[in-house]
Amino acid sequence: MIVLVINCGSSSIKYQLLNMEDESLIAKGLVERIGIEGSVISHTTTGKEKVVKEVPMKDHNDGIEQVIAALTDPETGAVKSLDEIDAIGHRVVHGGEKYNTSVIVNEQVLKDLEDCVSLAPLHNPPNIAGIKACMKLMPNAPEVVAFDTAFHQTIKPVNYLYAIPYEYYQKYGIRRYGFHGLSHMFMAQEASKMLNIDVDDLKLITCHLGNGASVTAIKHGRSFDTSMGYTPLEGLVMGTRCGDIDPAVIEAIAEKEGKSLEEVLAILNKESGVLGVSGVSSDFRDLEAAMAEGNTRAKIAVELFARRVKFYIGAYIAEMNGADAIVFTGGIGENDKLMRELICKNMGNMGVKLDPAKNNQKGDAVILSTDDSKIKVLKLATNEELVIARDTKELVEKEFSR
Ligand code: ADP
DSSP states (O other): OEEEEEEEOSSOEEEEEEETTTTEEEEEEEEEOTTSTTOEEEEEETTSOOEEEEOOOOSHHHHHHHHHHHHHOTTTOSOSSGGGOOEEEEEESOOTTTOSSOEEOOHHHHHHHHHGGGTSTTTHHHHHHHHHHHHHHOTTSOEEEEESSGGGGGOOHHHHOOSSOHHHHHHHOOSOOOOOHHHHHHHHHHHHHHHTSOGGGOEEEEEEESSSEEEEEEETTEEEEESOOSSTTSSSOOSSOOOSOOTHHHHHHHHHHTOOHHHHHHHHHHSOHHHHHHSSOSSHHHHHHHHHTTOHHHHHHHHHHHHHHHHHHHHHHHHHTOOSEEEEEHHHHHHOHHHHHHHHTTOGGGTBOBOHHHHTOOSSEEEOBOTTOSBEEEEEOOOHHHHHHHHHHHHHHHHHTO
């Protein structure tokens, strides 16, 4: 089965074409600047040269048209005709409380996605636009949606409720949802393979550390608690997001700076995190370079990030009464050995012993802890597209074998 995986952002479309017989990548690409001047698509079919083309694209429909043109291009494309694409899997950020797994798209699912727009006003609309464009342009391929929130639907009320009047949860669905679910689920599946232990027998703490970052406690293969909340602003300190803060800070900034609520939230989302603290960058490569040159604020930002990850790891070890492994992924989790070292420092008493030599290792799936570390430390390359493609294959096969 050949599956096209689509991930629509507000002005972008990331896509991958996968052969699910052996899970190999046939082609991938990125559409950027949709609806703004300079729209561009870059496409690579495995084994062929990368093609970059500037074409005006006013909306996601135009974007999907360009994706189809790139995939079917006689010279640089990957398929002779669209009939070769058996199914499409879409990443959708928010499935609310209704969806705890991926599903095949139908009228009801589309309606439910529209209903979730208020929960993810920036993310769900482009996701829906992508689904509708594919329905129009590739009407024969069944479509599946995979949600970032679905994996966390196993979290219990004691961990998802905020201590605010209960009626706000009942009336507006204000609760912790959690995000990066596809990545946390992938980490659990891969860690189980790496440790050769059934996922149902594992307690894991999975750390997705990229521009957005979250930590999840996974007990017996199910999400038990997670650091992101009602929105992806809660939890860890991130590249440009503040993570957990005293909510009263919002009023203080608004009042002292004469800003609206909306403006303050934009500051907390886009100008805070390690960028806000350091004044240098949201990228850890820049921060660590500045730190090496003696920039004190960059050093504090790096240490602050590590401290918050450590804080959640400690909390989740306490909540789950132990853990078998801590798993790192995402741009920082995979590549930043200093960050992994700072996070795991001084946790010997808790049973975490990072091996400095192993921490330097390259590789997509490696164990970084000492042999006698009670809690193993792993790093692996996440692959959310593969999770979507696997779900798509499974659901479509089930649906059509009936
Ligand atoms: P996104 O959340 O946008 O998918 P990624 O998971 O790709 O982000 O992570 C991007 C971040 O990873 C960069 O901003 C940077 O901070 C960090 N990063 C990437 N490579 C390295 C590296 N070699 N060393 C340290 N940090 C890195």
